[in-house]
Amino acid sequence: MNIPEQTEEDYLRGYSAQDFHAPLCTVDVAVFGVDDGVLKVLLVRRRDHPCRDRWALPGGFPDLSGDSDIAQTAHRKLREKTGLDAPYLEQVESIGNATRDPRGWSVTLLYFALLDFAKVGALVDDTEWVAVDEALARPLAFDHVTLLQTARTRLQSKTRYTALPMRLMPEAFTLSELQQVCETILGHSLEKKSFRRRLEKTDILTETGEMRPTSRRPAKLYRISGTHRDDFVFPGMLEAR
Amino acid sequence: MNIPEQTEEDYLRGYSAQDFHAPLCTVDVAVFGVDDGVLKVLLVRRRDHPCRDRWALPGGFPDLSGDSDIAQTAHRKLREKTGLDAPYLEQVESIGNATRDPRGWSVTLLYFALLDFAKVGALVDDTEWVAVDEALARPLAFDHVTLLQTARTRLQSKTRYTALPMRLMPEAFTLSELQQVCETILGHSLEKKSFRRRLEKTDILTETGEMRPTSRRPAKLYRISGTHRDDFVFPGMLEAR
DNA sequence: GCAATAGTGTCTATCAGACAATATAAG
DNA sequence: CTTATATTGTCTGATAGACACTATTGC
Numbered sequence: 001m002n003i004p005e006q007t008e009e010d011y012l013r014g015y016s017a018q019d020f021h022a023p024l025c026t027v028d029v030a031v032f033g034v035d036d037g038v039l040k041v042l043l044v045r046r047r048d049h050p051c052r053d054r055w056a057l058p059g060g061f062p063d064l065s066g067d068s069d070i071a072q073t074a075h076r077k078l079r080e081k082t083g084l085d086a087p088y089l090e091q092v093e094s095i096g097n098a099t100r101d102p103r104g105w106s107v108t109l110l111y112f113a114l115l116d117f118a119k120v121g122a123l124v125d126d127t128e129w130v131a132v133d134e135a136l137a138r139p140l141a142f143d144h145v146t147l148l149q150t151a152r153t154r155l156q157s158k159t160r161y162t163a164l165p166m167r168l169m170p171e172a173f174t175l176s177e178l179q180q181v182c183e184t185i186l187g188h189s190l191e192k193k194s195f196r197r198r199l200e201k202t203d204i205l206t207e208t209g210e211m212r213p214t215s216r217r218p219a220k221l222y223r224i225s226g227t228h229r230d231d232f233v234f235p236g237m238l239e240a241r
Numbered sequence: 242m243n244i245p246e247q248t249e250e251d252y253l254r255g256y257s258a259q260d261f262h263a264p265l266c267t268v269d270v271a272v273f274g275v276d277d278g279v280l281k282v283l284l285v286r287r288r289d290h291p292c293r294d295r296w297a298l299p300g301g302f303p304d305l306s307g308d309s310d311i312a313q314t315a316h317r318k319l320r321e322k323t324g325l326d327a328p329y330l331e332q333v334e335s336i337g338n339a340t341r342d343p344r345g346w347s348v349t350l351l352y353f354a355l356l357d358f359a360k361v362g363a364l365v366d367d368t369e370w371v372a373v374d375e376a377l378a379r380p381l382a383f384d385h386v387t388l389l390q391t392a393r394t395r396l397q398s399k400t401r402y403t404a405l406p407m408r409l410m411p412e413a414f415t416l417s418e419l420q421q422v423c424e425t426i427l428g429h430s431l432e433k434k435s436f437r438r439r440l441e442k443t444d445i446l447t448e449t450g451e452m453r454p455t456s457r458r459p460a461k462l463y464r465i466s467g468t469h470r471d472d473f474v475f476p477g478m479l480e481a482r
Numbered sequence: 483g484c485a486a487t488a489g490t491g492t493c494t495a496t497c498a499g500a501c502a503a504t505a506t507a508a509g
Numbered sequence: 510c511t512t513a514t515a516t517t518g519t520c521t522g523a524t525a526g527a528c529a530c531t532a533t534t535g536c
Contacts, residue, residue: 021305022263025337025348062337064262064346070337094335094350096266096303096311105305107266107350109335176515194498196516201497216514217506236477236497236524417488435525437489442524457487458533477497477524 023096024106027073028059028144029089030151031082033117034168034181038131040117041148043140044081045126050102051141055128057148059108074111081127087115088167088230092154100143112151114167159185160237163204166224174212174219175199182238190238198236204228264337265347268314269300269385270330271392272323274358275409275422279372281358282389284381285322286367291343292382296369298389300349315352322368328356329408329471333395341384353392355408400426401478404445407465415453415460416440423479431479439477445469 031042043055058081062073074089089111096107123129130138132152136145158164165181166173179195199205206225211218272283284296299322303314315330330352337348364370371379373393377386399405406422407414420436440446447466452459 023266023303023305025264025266062264062346062348064264064339068339070335070348073337091334093332094311096314096350098305098309105303107303107311107348109337109348174515191499191501192515193500193517198497214507214514216508216512217516219515234497239499415488432526432528433488434490434527439524455487455534457485457535458489460488475524480526 024061024101024103026059026061026106026108027070027077028057028108028110028147029074029077030057030092030110030112030148031078031087032112032114032132032151032155032168033120033129034184035117035129037180037184039152039184040129041132041135041152042081043128043130043135043138045128046141047126054141055130055135055138056141057144058127070109071111074109074113078113081124082115082120084115084119087113088164089113092151095143095147108147110147110151112155114155114164116168116170118170156186161233162230163199163202163228163232163234164230166204172208172210172212172221172223174214174221176219177212178222186238194238198234202232202234204232265302265342265344267300267302267347267349268311268318269298269349269351269388270315270318271298271333271351271353271389272319272328273353273355273373273392273396273409274361274370275425276358276370278421278425280393280425281370282373282376283322284369284371284376284379286369287382288367295382296371296376296379297382298385299368311350312352315350315354319354322365323356323361325356325361328354329405330354333392336384336388349388351388351392353396355396355405357409357411359411397427402474403471404440404443404469404473404475405471407445408471413449413451413453413462413464415455415462417460418453419463427479435479439475443473443475445473 033040033042042058044058046052046054046056058077060073060077062070063076067073067076071089071091075086078087078089079085090113092110092112094107094109096105098105100106100108117129120129132148136148138145140148155164159182165185166178168181169178175196179190179192182195183189203225205222205228208221208223210221212221274281274283283299285299287293287295287297299318301314301318303311304317308314308317312330312332316327319328319330320326331354333351333353335348335350337346339346341347341349358370361370373389376389379386381389396405400423406426407419409422410419416437420431420433423436424430444466446463446469449462449464451462453462
């Protein structure tokens, strides 16, 4: 006797996502900017439970009707807080466990974003740029201290073997300015010659032809070249002092 | 007039995770093993909708009562399919979008696992070891072709600058055997001297004192040293030919 | 001894660290 | 001219690629 098989269409017709006990699923973003030699991160004061009134990384639930994917959720959260549309966004890792959120089992997809601090306009209420070291000393919501630490460590690692920090720069910048930003991220100074040599050997940057008139000798201005791929890695790492 | 504030306890008492429209959340694992010069991956034939009868990476939903975190979910799925308890497990990335699962918005946390192929016993029904190249040519369930490709690429990258492939080896192994496994992963041959030199300069491996009696000259056996940290990286990469 | 695999010696090329030297602007 | 910053020259040390060489075993 053949029991008629249920087709996939039959199955999906009877399926409701709410029938399953799913964990909470969120996106959190560590938004980094360098302000006058200080690496800062964007914090938001939570207006709702849980962790009401605590500072937290911006983040939240995907909008299942509005967001087509998780990166879009992260971009939307960023736009809501900074008004900026297309900063550099990179996934760091995902944490899921029973204890990080008092509402129950929850999973978060952690991203970091890099943007030109000077471009950020007025902030939404209850939003603040905080030096990363100071943010890590605050009692942030949920496990956001750990998340922020993980995101900064990733940014530091990639600063040693990629040109990622240029995504924190304005449209045009000098090599000295880029080096200072890298030093700010890493927390120590870098060898000027090594820093410049590895960039010269690649096509990552293009001279704009303009100069930055500084107090003394003017410096060449560069922009990110059109052919640069963000997955580029240098053959060696900068010192890990 | 003061409206009494709702405390976090009040809030949580009234909260139910089911009130929110959450995406589906799963873990998928690419389980790798090297069998006689071939990189293989463990596939499972799906017995349920959606994608019934298609081959897929082992995975599934976290057990909100039984799993304390996501890594434990991945370990549990592995144990169910291979009977092995503690293979090497590493998170690769997370994919979340509206289209990858016909049931609706879904997020998956992708891991890869490395294990000694020889240690795997009999498989559960509808489970099969498949050469990765062949698996990628099959019409796998959901977006698992992409997931498998991403996992293999990550394994290949880390083979160039870490000692990760030793997690695919038995307890004791020779340097030639380890090199062959690396070559299998990368799909091309490696310089013997470079390969050995970089290992000698570290404390990653320890001689067991035993020798492997091969057909010709016997080879020293090594095991992973007790002090090795899996986050170790070599200063340079092996050729990316 | 011969063949085959294990393991070593060593030269070269590349690239980061160190730091000295030169270039160019303001004042 | 002096000074500060930008930019370059160049020597050294570390490490990967290439490849020839030696060592050890079974036959």
